[in-house]
Amino acid sequence: MxxxxxxxxxxxxxxxxxxxxxxxxxxxxxxxxxxxxxxxxxxxxxxxxxxxxxxxxxxxxxxxxxxxxxxxxxxxxxxxxxxxxxxxxxxxxxxxxxxxxxxxxxxxxxxxxxxxxxxxxxxxxxxxxxxxxxxxxxxxxxxxxxxxxxxxxxxxxxxxxxxxxxxxxxxxxxxxxxxxxxxxxxxxxxxxxxxxxxxxxxxxxxxxxxxxxxxxxxxxxxxxxxxxxxxxxxxxxxxxxxxxxxxxxxxxxxxxxxxxxxxxxxxxxxxxxxxxxxxxxxxxxAKAMADGDGADEDAQAADSPACEGGVGGVSSGESIDGSCGDDPLAALARLTIERYVREGATPEAPALPDDLPRRAGCFVSIHVASTKELRGCIGTIEPVRAALAQEVIANAVAASTQDPRFPAITPAELADLDVSVDVLFPPEPARIADLDAKRFGVIVTQGFKRGLLLPDLEGVDTVEEQLRIACMKAGIDWRGGFDGIGIERFEVARHG
Structure with a gap:
């Protein structure tokens, strides 16, 4: 060597x-x-x-x-x-x-x-x-x-x-x-x-x-x-x-x-x-960059046979309450991570409360609780599965074991993890004047390159910063300005 x-x-x-x-x-x-x-x-x-x-x-x-x-x-x-x-x-x-x-x-x-x-x-x-x-x-x-x-x-x-x-x-x-x-x-x-x-x-x-x-x-x-x-x-x-x-x-x-x-x-x-x-x-x-920045849409699905549910999984009636502040999506993501890391299995997709969307893109983010350091984040910009619960399960498995920036999570780490789920509302075309870094996430597009940044991220306080980071992660040259770059905005519901 x-x-x-x-x-x-x-x-x-x-x-x-x-x-x-x-x-x-x-x-x-x-x-x-x-x-x-x-x-x-x-x-x-x-x-x-x-x-x-x-x-x-x-x-x-x-x-x-x-x-x-x-x-x-x-x-x-x-x-x-x-x-x-x-x-x-x-x-x-x-x-x-x-x-x-x-x-x-x-x-x-x-x-x-x-x-x-x-x-x-x-x-x-x-x-x-x-x-x-x-x-x-x-x-x-x-x-x-x-x-x-x-x-x-x-x-x-x-x-x-x-x-x-x-x-x-x-x-x-x-x-x-x-x-x-x-x-x-x-x-x-x-x-x-x-x-x-x-x-x-x-x-x-x-x-x-x-x-x-x-x-x-x-x-x-x-x-x-x-x-x-x-x-x-x-x-x-x-x-x-x-x-x-x-x-x-x-x-x-x-x-x-x-x-x-x-x-x-x-x-x-x-x-x-x-x-x-x-x-x-x-x-x-297979990756979405830290807290959702720089994701390639075609790459977000992270499809894996283990993500389809039912492989040694628990029944749909198993409780998912209590482990993430009683939030059903964050609790489902945590249950999936714990079950998959320990046993290589995933839960069946449960029925979710009626106030949640039936289908939606989502990101599962994992942080080390004691240090707040990112430990994995993968998601889908738009829904690719039949139900939101399936989307959460698949992305939880991918975030915990398939994010190429990190080694797969081990059983010893499970007790010190914070898990959250961001559910994405459908994106809409936007002008720069329509953006707000705290309220809206952004998607930038140029040719086949597409990058995403979630809203309200620590250290990202302006729309310009938000757009620059999204472009950088997508490999889009932003230094001449944002003309010629497609911009969409979206809102999220943060769970956990």
Whole structure:
């Protein structure tokens, strides 16, 4: 094994709730991007994560590798000392990288013991990765940004991939770097015309599928934009090119999110083997993104023989009251999850109260009760089964065992779950002026792409945010505005 994936993430400290104290909700796209990167890293299960941070030891004529056998750090300087991490270094891989760099005459090595402390460029993305892939599962090589010539950065990136292949280390490359710091006149660094130009160039390179173009961005523009991640992006390009040369397997690239509300650009990008990317696209056919965002309508049904009822199921007369505040739909969803997780069976569809619709689309959402963390969410935009109860049962099974973002729920987790059901009223065409993020959910459509976001979600306070997130999850480019994008609105009845 060698390099299996690479990711670019930003590192604003306020992205960590203990630092942001509510301000992090203004970069909801970025937080979603972090979570998606963490999910993908956990799915790859790398032995080592190579982490490039421009806030580690940065030299104009040297590329720094983290010294020693381990490092630790916290966000104490940002008022959150409780947010901390301890990492073990992969000394074998680090030595292999050094050896290759020496063979090629590159200025690389461990020269600063003081830089063993983890910086916020590493700690911010690690905060989200830790939730899905704890640091006891992997080792790390810490790499600093560098001002050396771009050709040397590309060559060093090639050393990363070649060293991982040489010692057969399954590796992920994570590059931490903000984009331009000069996007807004009222931002902390002011405005320069080069700021948005650099960020547009970043997005264009990612979407082109040719990361080597990072090394071709205008140096004057890059300097005027006051970016902090470009040297790492160029290392990434060299690593991907070398890995492709060795394996013959091409890479796909994907811009997961971009925003800059504080005057600094935050971009999240993913680079995967094309085969893995195709597998992920197939898996996405069964998922609705967190709390209903970014669902593909054709993919929502999550049909499974186990969802049809009656397989070792309980009778339709079994009580579903009491476990979810006496709400019959939430109670039915919980009963289904508990029965299916424990026994692989589902209940028969019961008769529901007359005040509930006979048929409707619905989403089943599962959260960890003690932490409020999402644990699964799948649903149907429109009804695909004969009765609402059948819809709830099928989506409860899918949310608990088939959401590709999470492993299947285990019996040990059942006591610490909150289950809710959102029943969707029929959608109707809408203008932006007709929307209300608290009252209405939205569906956006462009060609075959369709994305959904439920209403009244924490951290989504404006219609623009709601539309942007729905477009992002559907893979629709919204940056030129929402003209040409179909918009529908719907109301929901939330149960549980």
């Amino acid at each position: 060698s390099l299996v994936a690479a990711y670019i993430v930003p590192h604003p400290p306020l992205a960590v709730p203990e630092v942001g104290r509510g301000e992090e909700t203004r970069i909801a796209d970025t937080l979603s991007g972090y979570c998606e990167v963490a999910r993908r890293i956990a799915a790859h299960a790398p032995e080592t994560i190579l982490i490039v941070s421009p806030h580690s030891a940065y030299y104009g004529d040297w590329i720094y590798l983290g010294a020693g056998s381990a490092a630790s750090g916290s966000l104490a300087q940002f008022g959150a000392p409780q947010v901390a991490a301890d990492l073990s270094f992969d000394e074998e891989l680090r030595c292999a990288i050094e050896d290759l760099a020496a063979e090629r005459g590159l200025p690389v090595g461990c020269v600063s013991a003081a830089a063993r402390e983890l910086d916020h460029g590493m700690l911010v993305p690690l905060y989200y990765i830790e939730q899905r892939y704890p640091s006891d599962k992997y080792r790390t090589v810490s790499i600093g940004g560098s001002g050396v010539h771009r050709e040397k950065l590309l060559a060093f990136g090639a050393c990363l991939a070649e060293a991982a292949a040489r010692i057969e280390r399954k590796t992920v490359l994570l590059v931490s770097g903000d984009l331009s710091h000069k996007l807004k006149a009222d931002g902390p660094y002011g405005f320069e015309p080069a700021g948005p130009l650099f960020d547009e160039g970043f997005a264009r390179v990612v979407e082109s599928g040719d990361p080597l173009a990072f090394a071709e961005l205008d140096p004057v523009m890059c300097e005027d934009a006051a970016e902090c991640g470009l040297s790492g992006f160029i290392m990434l390009a060299g690593a991907l090119a070398e890995a492709e040369r060795e394996s013959g397997e091409p890479w796909s690239s994907e811009l997961l999110s971009y925003e800059g509300p504080f005057g600094v650009g935050y971009g999240v990008a993913a680079f995967e083997r094309e085969e893995a990317d195709r597998s992920r696209e197939e898996a996405s056919a």
